[in-house]
Amino acid sequence: MVTIKDVAREAQVSVATVSRVLNNQGYVHEDTRVKVEGAIKHLQYRPNNVARSLFKKRSKMIGFIVPDITNPYFPQLVRAVEDVTNKAQYTTFLCNSDENLKKELMYLESMQENHIDGAIIVSNTLQLQHVDNVNIPIVALDRFFHDRIPSVTIDNYNEARKAVRYMLDRGCKRIAHIKGPEYIENSKLRQMAYEDEMRENMLPSIICNGEYHLKKSEKALIDLLMLYPTIDGVFAGNDVMAVGALKAASRLELKVPDDLSIVGFDGIEWTETVSPEITTMEQPIYEMGKRAATMLLELIDGKGINDDHVVYDTKLIERETTKKQ
Amino acid sequence: MVTIKDVAREAQVSVATVSRVLNNQGYVHEDTRVKVEGAIKHLQYRPNNVARSLFKKRSKMIGFIVPDITNPYFPQLVRAVEDVTNKAQYTTFLCNSDENLKKELMYLESMQENHIDGAIIVSNTLQLQHVDNVNIPIVALDRFFHDRIPSVTIDNYNEARKAVRYMLDRGCKRIAHIKGPEYIENSKLRQMAYEDEMRENMLPSIICNGEYHLKKSEKALIDLLMLYPTIDGVFAGNDVMAVGALKAASRLELKVPDDLSIVGFDGIEWTETVSPEITTMEQPIYEMGKRAATMLLELIDGKGINDDHVVYDTKLIERETTKKQ
DNA sequence: CGATCATGTGTAACCGGTTACACAAATTTT
DNA sequence: AAAATTTGTGTAACCGGTTACACATGATCG
Missing domain, CATH: 3.40.50.2300 (Response regulator)
Incomplete structure (x- = not known):
């Protein structure tokens, strides 16, 4: 595995300089930048996100707990969440709870251990106390959770x-x-x-x-x-x-x-x-997923959210199982 | 955040001892074990999996690339994979590729950066070269990939x-x-x-x-x-x-x-x-997902797999859109 | 009874990044 | 021209775990 040290050696600079180039911050001389970028390309270096997370305490991962992905309501929701979070360089990890409290708690623990940055939850069984000692932003989706937990639902x-x-x-x-x-x-x-x-x-x-x-x-x-x-x-x-x-x-x-x-x-x-x-x-299933994900990202970035509880309207789609007026 | 040091201090032992208790390996005196376990419970300590991954180079995460989770064929596959991997304490992270090579490559990179232990891939666009420089075990699912990549498919x-x-x-x-x-x-x-x-x-x-x-x-x-x-x-x-x-x-x-x-x-x-x-x-969609996940876990554990290319049979389900004999 | 081995614990290096701080050189200000 | 500031870079501590190694103690053995 190629590490930052290898790049530093190849480019004949210190690891700090390589890190500065990688993160595009701090002063780096143009010539040095070119040298380092050359070394990175040459060695096919990819920074290790685990090491990065350890220091930064940000994993760039979010969790999503759904009751059951094989329930046809959820794939669209998952898709929407993924689309939003991936655009912001987050990866999503998915958990099927089967509406089972034990599984949900297990997943929450796992999220904590993995330094997840935030979570979206579709649940009726979880209580405030359960998510309260998990110290990460949480958004409830499809089902209202608690006044203090932002949510995206319909009426x-x-x-x-x-x-x-x-x-x-x-x-x-x-x-x-x-x-x-x-x-x-x-x-x-x-x-x-x-x-x-x-x-x-x-x-x-x-x-x-x-x-x-x-x-x-x-x-x-x-x-x-x-x-x-x-x-x-x-x-x-x-x-x-x-x-x-x-x-x-x-x-x-x-x-x-x-x-x-x-x-x-x-x-x-x-x-x-x-x-x-x-x-x-x-x-508006996709829209709801998008909104929840957007809210979560804002929470993660420490931005306050204006409307903590978003309630969408449904739309009556008249098709063939009802009589036309 | 409670760290292993806090636990060590509370239990009046060294971090090494706490680590031994956590991982259940090496010699630990029964009395010490009890003390440490007490401290862990008391402080509600949860080990940081990021730190652990960094050292062990094992993240206990696997990636799963599907074309599109909203395609009704895939949720069952995802569900099966999750069920198997979760039982083995792995978390799964899901990626929708839209059969798009660029996205797939992006996801592969991200997996590498996150020290993913292995991946399951449903793809026609990825080539051997692409997965070859990602140095993790890979299993192809639903679609044959290459002789050298184990696969689970039907004929x-x-x-x-x-x-x-x-x-x-x-x-x-x-x-x-x-x-x-x-x-x-x-x-x-x-x-x-x-x-x-x-x-x-x-x-x-x-x-x-x-x-x-x-x-x-x-x-x-x-x-x-x-x-x-x-x-x-x-x-x-x-x-x-x-x-x-x-x-x-x-x-x-x-x-x-x-x-x-x-x-x-x-x-x-x-x-x-x-x-x-x-x-x-x-x-046998669920079964195929299960099998692929099981194979992947075996590969991760360094076990060789006997039959690298599993081909399942389909079953003709006679229902109402064909005439009875 | 000294040698050997099993048991129990701590110290410190290490995993691969980030960044505070120190310091030197170049540039700008006064 | 001296002082102040900006630019550029390196050293080393740090994130939170794991584990090699050292060392001490107690048990076992010839």
Whole structure:
């Protein structure tokens, strides 16, 4: 391995001078700079970032904890974060927590040990106390974390109400809801929104559990539709379950949207891969990832952030699973 | 930050002793061990992995270069790699190359600078020379790289022939192929297999270009079917394009599989989210990721690997887009 | 009972960078 | 022309660990 000493010897200067050239700071005579750069090129020298991190206490790495990268909501988020951080010369390391506190804590420790400069976290299980003794900037993404932890989210409650209201506007009366897991705050908020909107319209709520899971929501909806065949609309707690709902309709040979309207939530690509394409509340997923990453970099650079809690709007994408006005 | 010196002072021993306790090696008296462990717990000490890496020249980090994490083939691969490497106390850092040589080289450099212990690479653009001056173990995944670089792949050519043969067996005669990008070796092999299998059965080839892209393949197939409405089968170069083909059929109100059979390739989850579910040649994606990661760890540990080039079989999953025998 | 070996611990060099500080030479200011 | 400042470079301490080596003590053995 070529070290800074080798370069110094080759260029007949001290290591300090080489370091100055590398970091482009302090005084270096033009002739010396040329000599050193020549030596660097000649020896194919690459500075050792580990040594550098040790001294500077900056690793140029950030961590990203997601529940599960195979969940189709997350790849875009990861991509966005990577795009931003890489542009700023940071590398991202990825952790799948499976919504499991133990794993999350393990990852946080590992991040600490590796001198990570900051972290982005999608979690409902982590508590303030857990991240408090990790002494690095943290941004919460997709899920609100704590007043003191900056976050990038959407307003799940109000956007979900909009979705239900839209279905009501389009003439649905007997709308069912496929809910996600209760321990996920977002999922709970969407359910509450559905219930409140229905209640305010003097309509009964009817809910089944899809667990954020395609097959489970398909099965749950089939069972529900057998019991209550007059259901004319389904608001799914997320797109994965909306796809499940569509499959259920297909199994039961219901026409979508004529017999049954379906609205999803999230705006993942799956909703466009199926026929008919699914109407959904689209989150600006990539944009959210970008924003979180940008905020994190600012925090790392010690810049205060103006709006610590960014809340994005969703966009109703009218597709083929709801009736046109 | 609590350092090893703080612990040494607290436990009234030398740093060497603390280090011995931490690494569980060398002689340490039981009483001393207890004292040190007490101090560690008391001070909440966590060793600094950066310092450790600097001396040991082992960072306990591995790199993973994929073309694009938002491509639905890759998340499972990433997940598998992470699961294996994390179990061995490694962290994984992820890089999206966009099949772009410049980015790949940039990432390789960054890995070198960060003293990465090894890398897994999905690439067609990188050449041996590029990875040769990076002096770390490398495993190629999904795509064959070079004789000297261990790899985990499938036999694209023969498995694709099986797929076409299966369609012929099921009575399809006028089978078209939606091909992927030519610069991707796997895609080229699958196309060749299609052509060879058709030729050997005295049947003409008919090919359109889907670019591994849903919308493009949908459009390409619609155009093709307009010109040649008697096509009775489509072998898609991957599942994403098979989904596109299914949408095309739906647009043209063709019945699948009665009017048109469709077979995909890869075995990604998308094929199960649509109706009808798509028949596909399933790759053991998770298994492949696991294997590649395991091989890499062995290489890092200096163990020679017996079979440097692992080739997995695919499995024909008969679903609803092909006729039952 | 002296030699040999296992056990237990500390000192200091080392990993590969960065930078505070010292100092000399060149340049500018007064 | 002397003083002050800017420019250019090297020495050595430092970041937080690991480990070779030295040394002391106690146990084992012929």
